[in-house]
Amino acid sequence: MRIKPGANTYGKNAVNLSRIIRHEDYHEFRQVSVSVALTGDFDTAHTVGDNALILPTDTQKNTVYALAREHFTGPIEAFGLTLSQHFLSRNPQVSQVRVELVEHLWQRMAFDGAAHPHAFTGGGSEKRTTVVTRTAAGTTVVSGLKGLMLLKTTDSAFVGYPKDEFTVLPETTDRILATECEASWEYTSAGLDFEVLHHRIRQSLLRTFSEHKSLSVQHTLYAIGEKILQENDEVKEISLIMPNKHHIPFNLEPFGMANTNEIFVATDAPFGYITGTVTREE
Amino acid sequence: MRIKPGANTYGKNAVNLSRIIRHEDYHEFRQVSVSVALTGDFDTAHTVGDNALILPTDTQKNTVYALAREHFTGPIEAFGLTLSQHFLSRNPQVSQVRVELVEHLWQRMAFDGAAHPHAFTGGGSEKRTTVVTRTAAGTTVVSGLKGLMLLKTTDSAFVGYPKDEFTVLPETTDRILATECEASWEYTSAGLDFEVLHHRIRQSLLRTFSEHKSLSVQHTLYAIGEKILQENDEVKEISLIMPNKHHIPFNLEPFGMANTNEIFVATDAPFGYITGTVTREE
Amino acid sequence: MRIKPGANTYGKNAVNLSRIIRHEDYHEFRQVSVSVALTGDFDTAHTVGDNALILPTDTQKNTVYALAREHFTGPIEAFGLTLSQHFLSRNPQVSQVRVELVEHLWQRMAFDGAAHPHAFTGGGSEKRTTVVTRTAAGTTVVSGLKGLMLLKTTDSAFVGYPKDEFTVLPETTDRILATECEASWEYTSAGLDFEVLHHRIRQSLLRTFSEHKSLSVQHTLYAIGEKILQENDEVKEISLIMPNKHHIPFNLEPFGMANTNEIFVATDAPFGYITGTVTREE
Amino acid sequence: MRIKPGANTYGKNAVNLSRIIRHEDYHEFRQVSVSVALTGDFDTAHTVGDNALILPTDTQKNTVYALAREHFTGPIEAFGLTLSQHFLSRNPQVSQVRVELVEHLWQRMAFDGAAHPHAFTGGGSEKRTTVVTRTAAGTTVVSGLKGLMLLKTTDSAFVGYPKDEFTVLPETTDRILATECEASWEYTSAGLDFEVLHHRIRQSLLRTFSEHKSLSVQHTLYAIGEKILQENDEVKEISLIMPNKHHIPFNLEPFGMANTNEIFVATDAPFGYITGTVTREE
Structure with missing residues (x-):
């Protein structure tokens, strides 16, 4: 029986991204951990070490930070949709993109009933999550x-x-x-x-x-x-x-x-x- | 130069205690981790294995649970004072009792502005702490x-x-x-x-x-x-x-x-x- | 569209079991963490709270310790096979038993080339694992x-x-x-x-x-x-x-x-x- | 009673440093986590925010990596002595330097009794440690x-x-x-x-x-x-x-x-x- 590659996937995990969204008189603060996983035609990387189709995980990480500037301004699901679209459309060798986002939640401080414009507490064990999975056939969002x-x-x-x-x-x-x-x-x-x-x-x-x-x-x-x-x-x-x-x-x-x-x-x-x-x- | 025991201490750590305080129409819920440390005349335990003065850490643990029934109803400082008093007064070989309490904080759920009588959320990284240190000379409370x-x-x-x-x-x-x-x-x-x-x-x-x-x-x-x-x-x-x-x-x-x-x-x-x-x- | 139970499973995780195997002139020491997961006909537990078919996870835990006495003497795979057989054969409502064992590895100490009969070092991050999955149709062992x-x-x-x-x-x-x-x-x-x-x-x-x-x-x-x-x-x-x-x-x-x-x-x-x-x- | 600064210290923790020591026909691999703590005349930083005497922790980190090149070739104690000497001699405002090193231990692989020149296993919970504390009055090494x-x-x-x-x-x-x-x-x-x-x-x-x-x-x-x-x-x-x-x-x-x-x-x-x-x- 010949030996051959089975299912495989790779990507960058734990891309820890913080962002300030600056409004005129107050700031929003967001913190997420992003993980990207690509599935596709990577057999020759496995069998002969040919990286011609392997988008480096370092590039994936840079892409997350770069796209965050314009696109990470709303719910994590929206940013996951943007990222998955980017990776799928630009890499024909990739058949499926899975983007997982885990959001660390920060609460705005308030004093005497007044919300503070730029100070926050965090540290809760509860995280908000989403997994966006995109293929040519469609996209699922599991939050x-x-x-x-x-x-x-x-x-x-x-x-x-x-x-x-x-x-x-x-x-x-x-x-x-x-x-x-x-x-x-x-x-x-x-x-x-x-x-x-x-x-x-x-x-x-x-x-x-x-x-x-x-x-x-x-x-x-x-x-x-x-x-x-x-x-x-x-x-x-x-x-x-x-x-x-x-x-x-x-x-x-x-x-x-x-x-x-x-x-x-x-x-x-x-x-x-x-x-x-x-x-x-x- | 003769070899001899220097400073030493022992006790039970991480005694994880939960309690319900039952009121007529609502419950309080408290969760703490208690650590007891005894310092005193333990040289013969070290040098010849004589345990006659070693109050077992298992007994310390039991004491925490038993005294909690009557005495753990207010702030952790009060319970720490009770525990330290118990161990110091009953063990003449003990010169110092240190009781540390770390409280896991639970928030009562509320719906439509109404506090729920018995449901809570928890999981925050913030803990409330106290260390009560008691000797014959006095007691300090560091919270x-x-x-x-x-x-x-x-x-x-x-x-x-x-x-x-x-x-x-x-x-x-x-x-x-x-x-x-x-x-x-x-x-x-x-x-x-x-x-x-x-x-x-x-x-x-x-x-x-x-x-x-x-x-x-x-x-x-x-x-x-x-x-x-x-x-x-x-x-x-x-x-x-x-x-x-x-x-x-x-x-x-x-x-x-x-x-x-x-x-x-x-x-x-x-x-x-x-x-x-x-x-x-x- | 009617709402209904989908896939579900339950069991006891992290049953931390240590054992000494006593030989005439030396001891073996083994430490494992066992997790049991049962899949089967549990819909009425979910929908109406009928526990008649729910073998308690506490009983699962006791069973692990009790069967360990006679049966945990060899590789973790053998003990997993015994446990899965026990749970499947005794619970007709269960269609699949999954037993996962994670072994913490201890190394016998040696001094001047001589193995010590009963002293060990541990603490390595490497764990040995197995998952035994058993149904009426057969058994797989993934180690x-x-x-x-x-x-x-x-x-x-x-x-x-x-x-x-x-x-x-x-x-x-x-x-x-x-x-x-x-x-x-x-x-x-x-x-x-x-x-x-x-x-x-x-x-x-x-x-x-x-x-x-x-x-x-x-x-x-x-x-x-x-x-x-x-x-x-x-x-x-x-x-x-x-x-x-x-x-x-x-x-x-x-x-x-x-x-x-x-x-x-x-x-x-x-x-x-x-x-x-x-x-x-x- | 006037309020005033009491004891204080600061520094960079968890500077994770790996190094290869390249020999003709084999490599050594070392991995340490370095923490630097400086004590000294920092009152004006605390009271009025004057940083003129605050060597940034980022600079401390860079110094660890830079000095490692020449000086981290032997036991962690020797590197700790070098680092503490560097920080104490160059910063007159610093009265005490404490350098802690925690070494992650890697074992060289061996096959058929032959040591491999450049492959290692790691992951043990055991760490080797040292704390070098240096003042004008002298230096202590606690390992x-x-x-x-x-x-x-x-x-x-x-x-x-x-x-x-x-x-x-x-x-x-x-x-x-x-x-x-x-x-x-x-x-x-x-x-x-x-x-x-x-x-x-x-x-x-x-x-x-x-x-x-x-x-x-x-x-x-x-x-x-x-x-x-x-x-x-x-x-x-x-x-x-x-x-x-x-x-x-x-x-x-x-x-x-x-x-x-x-x-x-x-x-x-x-x-x-x-x-x-x-x-x-x-």
């Missing part, structure tokens, strides 16, 4: 968020599961539910108002998480996805990753105390890892 | 914050520095100033309203950062410390760590473009590391 | 390694690439080539000597990396994959991820010095991200 | 290592400790002892053969860890320090940090199994944090 830490102190249960000889977990009708939520939803089109949609979908996610009478992480995950699809025709389907950030009641009985669901150990590992997609009937 | 990401897009300069043959950096009168601020201030007493003081000092820090016409990181660091001391008699001195999170203008000239102070590379390494204490004349 | 830091100081070039207006990178015939290699290869069968094969394949990878006259990362990646397939009929195909850990010559010219390819800046971001699969003609 | 993962599967006990109402931990005469060791020792002089000494001290550390009949982490920590002082007159004192990386027996009893000290949970938090210094009688 979302990650690192969103959610927690509720009640309205979460887990009962009725199968038991076997390795079961120790007690059933509970009142536990902490906490997760570091990652969500990514596919838009039905590349021509939407991504700014409005992002905030509307995120708000729907938060509200459903807070209001849901959760019978399991899966149950809440689905409720979130279902609500987002119900309220947003622009979303084709949504995938959610909701690891279970366990807060386990600490056993105070050896010390003659009752733990009335108040004192918990927060653990990092191991953790339940719950993923799911909510979609529409064809 | 602060860390991981506070601050950025301003203007009102920051750096000129007038010495030049030598290794100087490349151009002077600038308008640059991005960004830092991950760590501050720790010593209180004059262990009997203060730590909750009010924390928020007042933090606000003073933010406001000074935002308003200052910065001539260097050092200049801003001192201005912040000075303002906090001016406004808070309860603060004896304050130390600040303000690494310079560089945002470097990307050179667009090779591409025939001007970079009018808009497009930056955000770098992690190397970084300027600026530290300083602001104190009071004796 | 590999990750975190393997490789570097060569010469025999690496990058020339002949396309230039455009965003090209700055100079061609070079002598650069540092460094990568954090991740490799995963699919075995042709679940009944092989995985211990011998792992070490043979790893050695082939190292040797090819060191000897190859590299014209690009892609070129070296393919050479490694090709050699492994040539030498190991038991490997069906192999995928490699080889990020380019750039070491960039530091510009000493402003200081009147030549940098004769000796002094470099090691950077973390951005980085080239090169991936590829090498496979066999059907 | 060491960090990230050294050590584990032994027996010859470790913990008994005889005090019990109170929060004690749950059972005494044990046979447990896993694991730590991520950090050691730093002060040399008696700046004119020693640091290369030979580093390897001799490290070997002494490993051997003592492996052979010691440990009655506690403290006991082993002291034994290591004592042995190093006994065998090395060039070491004035040594400090060790040995966090207890707990491996806790997993409770198999609920499943009708005995855990004969074979199956363990490896935990990250909380952890015992044991530190100590071993010194010489004056």
Whole structure:
């Protein structure tokens, strides 16, 4: 059996770009990490080291900074569309361009109710994300968020599961539910108002998480996805990753105390890892 | 020269404790990481392996959870005072107890202006901190914050520095100033309203950062410390760590473009590391 | 369009398991992180919160520790096969079990040429990995390694690439080539000597990396994959991820010095991200 | 009370420097992270923003790369001495220079017993360290290592400790002892053969860890320090940090199994944090 190249891709990752958008009397500040991935006709680079069709990743990086000057002024989806268009149209050897943008979010400071014109706080674990994938056949935009830490102190249960000889977990009708939520939803089109949609979908996610009478992480995950699809025709389907950030009641009985669901150990590992997609009937 | 034990200390680190404080119609949620360090007469443990005076770190951990039930209901400083008192009073071999608490901050969700009774978001890099150090001679409380990401897009300069043959950096009168601020201030007493003081000092820090016409990181660091001391008699001195999170203008000239102070590379390494204490004349 | 569950899976991640295998006059020490993922008929858990078919992730964790006692004595692939068989055979609602094992490698200490019976050093970034995927239709074993830091100081070039207006990178015939290699290869069968094969394949990878006259990362990646397939009929195909850990010559010219390819800046971001699969003609 | 500057220092951290040392028929490869910290007369920078005495951290960085060309050819201690001398002698406003170097260790590949001339593997968590501190009054060299993962599967006990109402931990005469060791020792002089000494001290550390009949982490920590002082007159004192990386027996009893000290949970938090210094009688 002859040996041959299979699927392959390459590009520049972690192009960390900051920008100031200067208005007359205030500044916007934006910070993103951009990753470009090209797929195409690169077999001879692999097999004989011919780089004639390999656009250097250094050039990709420069292109991101150069195009940012004119084109990175709105939502990350718009900039991803520009970048993917640039790379696809200029490189006939490339069959697919994938541009991923992760935005670090900065909040404008405010004092006594007045927004400050140029000072910001940052550092949240939540990132806004998009992946724009472009081929000759079309373009998909899958946007979302990650690192969103959610927690509720009640309205979460887990009962009725199968038991076997390795079961120790007690059933509970009142536990902490906490997760570091990652969500990514596919838009039905590349021509939407991504700014409005992002905030509307995120708000729907938060509200459903807070209001849901959760019978399991899966149950809440689905409720979130279902609500987002119900309220947003622009979303084709949504995938959610909701690891279970366990807060386990600490056993105070050896010390003659009752733990009335108040004192918990927060653990990092191991953790339940719950993923799911909510979609529409064809 | 005889060989002998020098300074030593031990304790349990990273005791990750979550708690729900249950009110009639809403819950509070708190999450801290507690570290205990004991100093004292432990020489025989080191030299001959006699553990008769070594309170196990596992017991320290249990004590944190057990005492949390009754005593962790207010600011971290209060809980640190309780824990340090417990360990010092019960262990005559211990000459100093140091309790460090790092609080992970959770924000109550709100919808349509209404606070939710039991749902929260978290994940900010900013932590609230305190170190309570107790000996027979007295107790000090050094509180602060860390991981506070601050950025301003203007009102920051750096000129007038010495030049030598290794100087490349151009002077600038308008640059991005960004830092991950760590501050720790010593209180004059262990009997203060730590909750009010924390928020007042933090606000003073933010406001000074935002308003200052910065001539260097050092200049801003001192201005912040000075303002906090001016406004808070309860603060004896304050130390600040303000690494310079560089945002470097990307050179667009090779591409025939001007970079009018808009497009930056955000770098992690190397970084300027600026530290300083602001104190009071004796 | 009706809304409905799409693909979903769940399980326990990061089950951190250590074991001592006690021989008469020496010990083995093994440390792995196990992740279990179940796919199957879980729609009612999502849609109505019925957990009757949801084997708790806590039970999955217990099962890993319990089965480790008898079954985790050989290569991680063997333990993965045992675990996947257990979960698939006992849970008719589960259509696919995926077990991932990541092994932390410990080296036995040796003094004056003599292996120590029970003392070890660890801490390497390289991990040994396997993913066992089992369905009623069959079982695949995809093994590999990750975190393997490789570097060569010469025999690496990058020339002949396309230039455009965003090209700055100079061609070079002598650069540092460094990568954090991740490799995963699919075995042709679940009944092989995985211990011998792992070490043979790893050695082939190292040797090819060191000897190859590299014209690009892609070129070296393919050479490694090709050699492994040539030498190991038991490997069906192999995928490699080889990020380019750039070491960039530091510009000493402003200081009147030549940098004769000796002094470099090691950077973390951005980085080239090169991936590829090498496979066999059907 | 007048407000005034207290202690302060600044410098460039994380200057990541790689170098090739080219010999006729083989290469050496070295990788270090350098941090420079200057203390001195910087009050006017803090109080009025006068940078006339502030050597920019960017210049410090350039100096590290420029001096590396001629001077970074031997142990990190020698390069630290050169750098500290440069900064102290050229900046009269500086009263103390502290240079910290952390070396990433690369191992030369070997095949069939033959060392490869230019290919290396890296990635170990263990780093070699030094801190050179220079003032007009003299120079100290404190060298060491960090990230050294050590584990032994027996010859470790913990008994005889005090019990109170929060004690749950059972005494044990046979447990896993694991730590991520950090050691730093002060040399008696700046004119020693640091290369030979580093390897001799490290070997002494490993051997003592492996052979010691440990009655506690403290006991082993002291034994290591004592042995190093006994065998090395060039070491004035040594400090060790040995966090207890707990491996806790997993409770198999609920499943009708005995855990004969074979199956363990490896935990990250909380952890015992044991530190100590071993010194010489004056």
